[in-house]
Amino acid sequence: MANKLGEWIEDRTGLSKLLKVMLDEPVHGGAKWSYIFGSGLVFLFILQAATGIFMASYYSPSSTAAWGSVYYLQHKASFGWFVRGLHHFGSSAMMVVAIAHMFQVFIFGAYKKPRELNWISGVILLLFLAGFGLTGYLLPWDQKGYWATQVATNIMGTVPLIGKYIKILHQGGSDYGNFTITRFYTLHVFLLPLSLIFFLFIHIALFRKHGVTPYWKMKEDVIRNHVDPFWPDQIFKDVVFALGIYAVLAGIVFWTGGAELQAPADPASNYLARPEWYFLFLFELLKYCQGNYLIVGTVIIPTLALAFLIVLPFIDRNISRYPSKRIPFFVAIFSGWAGAVVLTLLAMHHDSKDIHIIQQREEAEKQAARAIKLADKGIPPTGALSIFLHDPITLGEKIFKESCNGCHMLRGEGGENGPDFTNFGSREWIVGLLKNPKDKKYFKESGMMPPVKLPDESLLDMAEFLLSQSAGLINQNAERVERGKELVLKGNCVVCHPMGNKDLKKMAPNLTEYLSETWLKEFIRNPADPKFYGTRNKMPAFDKFTDSQLDALIQYLFSLSKDRDLVSEKQGTGRQRYVFIPTFPQISVNFKGKS
Amino acid sequence: MENNRRRFLKIASHSLGGILAAGIAAPLVGLGIHPLLKETVYGTEDFINLGKLEDFPVGVPKKINVTSSKMDAWNVFEGLVMGSVWVLRKEDNSINVFSVNCPHLGCGINWGEEEKQFLCPCHGGVFDMSGKVISGPPPRGLYSYDTKIQNNSVLVNYNKLI
Numbered sequence: 206m207a208n209k210l211g212e213w214i215e216d217r218t219g220l221s222k223l224l225k226v227m228l229d230e231p232v233h234g235g236a237k238w239s240y241i242f243g244s245g246l247v248f249l250f251i252l253q254a255a256t257g258i259f260m261a262s263y264y265s266p267s268s269t270a271a272w273g274s275v276y277y278l279q280h281k282a283s284f285g286w287f288v289r290g291l292h293h294f295g296s297s298a299m300m301v302v303a304i305a306h307m308f309q310v311f312i313f314g315a316y317k318k319p320r321e322l323n324w325i326s327g328v329i330l331l332l333f334l335a336g337f338g339l340t341g342y343l344l345p346w347d348q349k350g351y352w353a354t355q356v357a358t359n360i361m362g363t364v365p366l367i368g369k370y371i372k373i374l375h376q377g378g379s380d381y382g383n384f385t386i387t388r389f390y391t392l393h394v395f396l397l398p399l400s401l402i403f404f405l406f407i408h409i410a411l412f413r414k415h416g417v418t419p420y421w422k423m424k425e426d427v428i429r430n431h432v433d434p435f436w437p438d439q440i441f442k443d444v445v446f447a448l449g450i451y452a453v454l455a456g457i458v459f460w461t462g463g464a465e466l467q468a469p470a471d472p473a474s475n476y477l478a479r480p481e482w483y484f485l486f487l488f489e490l491l492k493y494c495q496g497n498y499l500i501v502g503t504v505i506i507p508t509l510a511l512a513f514l515i516v517l518p519f520i521d522r523n524i525s526r527y528p529s530k531r532i533p534f535f536v537a538i539f540s541g542w543a544g545a546v547v548l549t550l551l552a553m554h555h556d557s558k559d560i561h562i563i564q565q566r567e568e569a570e571k572q573a574a575r576a577i578k579l580a581d582k583g584i585p586p587t588g589a590l591s592i593f594l595h596d597p598i599t600l601g602e603k604i605f606k607e608s609c610n611g612c613h614m615l616r617g618e619g620g621e622n623g624p625d626f627t628n629f630g631s632r633e634w635i636v637g638l639l640k641n642p643k644d645k646k647y648f649k650e651s652g653m654m655p656p657v658k659l660p661d662e663s664l665l666d667m668a669e670f671l672l673s674q675s676a677g678l679i680n681q682n683a684e685r686v687e688r689g690k691e692l693v694l695k696g697n698c699v700v701c702h703p704m705g706n707k708d709l710k711k712m713a714p715n716l717t718e719y720l721s722e723t724w725l726k727e728f729i730r731n732p733a734d735p736k737f738y739g740t741r742n743k744m745p746a747f748d749k750f751t752d753s754q755l756d757a758l759i760q761y762l763f764s765l766s767k768d769r770d771l772v773s774e775k776q777g778t779g780r781q782r783y784v785f786i787p788t789f790p791q792i793s794v795n796f797k798g799k800s
Numbered sequence: 801m802e803n804n805r806r807r808f809l810k811i812a813s814h815s816l817g818g819i820l821a822a823g824i825a826a827p828l829v830g831l832g833i834h835p836l837l838k839e840t841v842y843g844t845e846d847f848i849n850l851g852k853l854e855d856f857p858v859g860v861p862k863k864i865n866v867t868s869s870k871m872d873a874w875n876v877f878e879g880l881v882m883g884s885v886w887v888l889r890k891e892d893n894s895i896n897v898f899s900v901n902c903p904h905l906g907c908g909i910n911w912g913e914e915e916k917q918f919l920c921p922c923h924g925g926v927f928d929m930s931g932k933v934i935s936g937p938p939p940r941g942l943y944s945y946d947t948k949i950q951n952n953s954v955l956v957n958y959n960k961l962i
Contacts, residue, residue, distance in 0.1 A: 252824060255824060255828060256828070259828050259831050259832060260831075262832070263831075270874075270875075273873075273874035273875060274873070274874055276874055277873050277874040281838075281873075281874075282831055282834045283830045283831060283833075283834045283837050283838070284827040284828075284830035284831045284834075285831055285834070287827045287831075288827050288828060288831050291827070434806075436810075436813075437806055437809035437810040437812075437813050438806070438809060440813050441809040441812060441813045441816075444812075444813045444816045444817050444820065445816060447820055448816050448819065448820045451820055451823060451824065455823070580874065582876065583844070583869075583871050583874070583875060583876020584874050584875055584876065585875070585876060585878070586875050586877060
């Protein structure tokens with residue numbers, strides 16, 4: 206039966222003949238591991254296409270919906286984070302394998318006559334890869350993609366004469382908006398894949414016509430006489446390589462938790478724009494092209510490099526494929542390569558050293574985690590940015606500026622009557638307070654408490670213990686807490702400060718559950734309560750705040766501390782667990798039902 | 801010898817290729833069938849607040865809109881009117897919440913103030929205050945909803961007809 210069906214199909218389609226033609230390629234000189242890169246790229250392209258198609262069924266290309274749909278894919282959909290991670294790291298893998306492929310072809314001299322068009326179509330394919338990377342980066346419409354792509358479209362704008370028009374055509378207008386997404390989406394999922402398939406077809410057809418280019422030392426008669434069939438000899442090696450690539454990719458995705466998603470794109474923000482790693486060298490190059498020379502980095506150097514690659518088979522006409530006979534070309538290609546590597550490393554080095562950049566990154570991470578947290582409750586149809594409109598921290602900031610900032614300085618702004626709230630509630634802030642309560646950052650002359658004269662390490666222990674009484678301390682160190690507890694309870698602190706019972710009153714504020722939500726709430730409502738400052742209090746009581754205003758203010762105060770994790774707020778629904786570096790347990794999120 | 805080697809390569813390629821295809825297909829299928837595993841469009845509340853108990857006069861049914869929010873994948877739509885219900889507060893302060901649709905063919909029923917009965921304008925169904933059929937074609941009494949009173953607020957489970 207099956208046989209008959211097979212025969213029927215064969216008779217009508219000639220399928221097995223076609224397969225035979227496709228697979229029966231003679232590999233002159235024998236199947237080799239050095240030929241695996243091309244097929245590895247075909248595999249990766251298929252993987253990108255498959256993951257891309259599945260992601261497309263979750264993605265919504267509009268400036269209000271894109272971030273939310275990617276958020277859903279990443280944090281809600283079963284295996285969404287994994288498939289997106291494969292696609293994200295798959296693009297990097299394609300770049301890596303494509304460059305390896307190019308070097309293999311170059312070193313083997315496989316671009317030489319009669320394979321010039323093989324090489325040129327390959328260079329075009331490499332450009333398409335870059336195009337995929339560039340267009341795909343924007344699609345999540347998060348801060349990272351938005352700001353990095355701004356740089357890219359502005360670079361388009363520097364092209365003489367037509368730059369302005371190219372830029373507007375890509376952006377779909379004079380500024381970023383819905384049409385930027387729809388156009389990048391169209392490029393990424395229709396135009397580029399179709400063009401890539403077209404050139405890939407040419408590339409493979411030409412390869413089939415001319416066959417492999419064996420190792421340059423291989424003798425003519427060996428090439429002629431040692432012939433392996435493509436199937437299974439070469440395909441086996443290709444399959445092993447593909448499996449290896451996939452294993453590595455899956456490992457990286459598991460290990461990193463997949464691709465990151467930054468906070469929704471905010472045109473009003475000040476985000477650090479950095480491109481994907483394979484564009485970093487171009488980015489770094491621009492730092493050295495100042496003023497009118499910008500065009501050297503954006504257009505002239507890249508165009509010259511590209512032109513060199515395209516004409517390479519025509520200027521290297523020497524028939525010999527021995528590297529020793531092609532030294533100038535080796536020098537040219539490898540120095541270009543080395544230049545790109547050095548620029549990439551420089552870019553990474555600069556960023557890893559610059560304190561402003563590190564701070565900005567930390568801020569962005571906080572913002573991203575906050576956005577993910579808020580999005581769990583649903584994103585209003587007005588767009589992903591509106592999740593912040595109902596954010597207690599945003600509201601709390603407003604309350605702080607209206608009611609607190611007049612006395613409490615924050616980052617250099619505000620009054621000086623009360624303690625400075627820069628980094629309020631952090632380890633550093635507590636240590637400073639313990640060291641010198643009379644400091645102008647703290648209680649000034651009204652500070653009654655004597656300085657704690659202990660080494661810094663012990664002060665840190667005490668801070669760790671005091672802060673451990675409220676939830677959300679990042680990287681809490683149990684040993685420090687123990688030592689700090691010892692110091693606080695057995696030292697002089699408890700002479701004035703009650704500890705352990707919330708309602709006890711002594712001369713100084715009760716430190717039970719110090720800086721926790723309840724403590725702050727009670728304190729703000731009535732700082733003159735005998736369990737706080739009593740008669741020595743100078744701060745007005747803010748008993749007119751509603752519960753939600755007070756909650757918002759406290760969330761905001763928490764956010765001032767760099768040592769506090771806002772993500773683990775107790776109001777969370779408990780449905781979604783977000784970690785800064787998402788790890789394997791994300792899977793557990795996927796199957797949990799709605800609450 | 802050479803044939804054995806090729807046979808091995810063929811089997812190995814098939815098996816490794818199969819493993820690879822399965823490894824790729826599994827997460828893709830998992831992602832594809834996500835809507836089967838998890839609700840993607842749903843109301844955010846099981847019990848929806850209809851208002852304070854005092855808002856409802858004793859013994860007179862009151863028609864009121866049911867307003868709640870809906871999650872649609874990543875979006876939340878707040879303040880959506882999902883439909884309306886008849887609310888009747890009884891003398892013992894217990895509450896009946898009836899569907900506004902006639903159990904006959906779904907027409908919207910009215911409250912006849914004079915008759916003190918629910919009247920269906922389509923085919924003449926008549927129900928008493930407790931929702932029982934008095935006359936006409938309806939096969940059963942009015943559909944109602946599970947309700948509860950919490951902190952003096954009337955809550956209704958709009959997901960399920962009783």
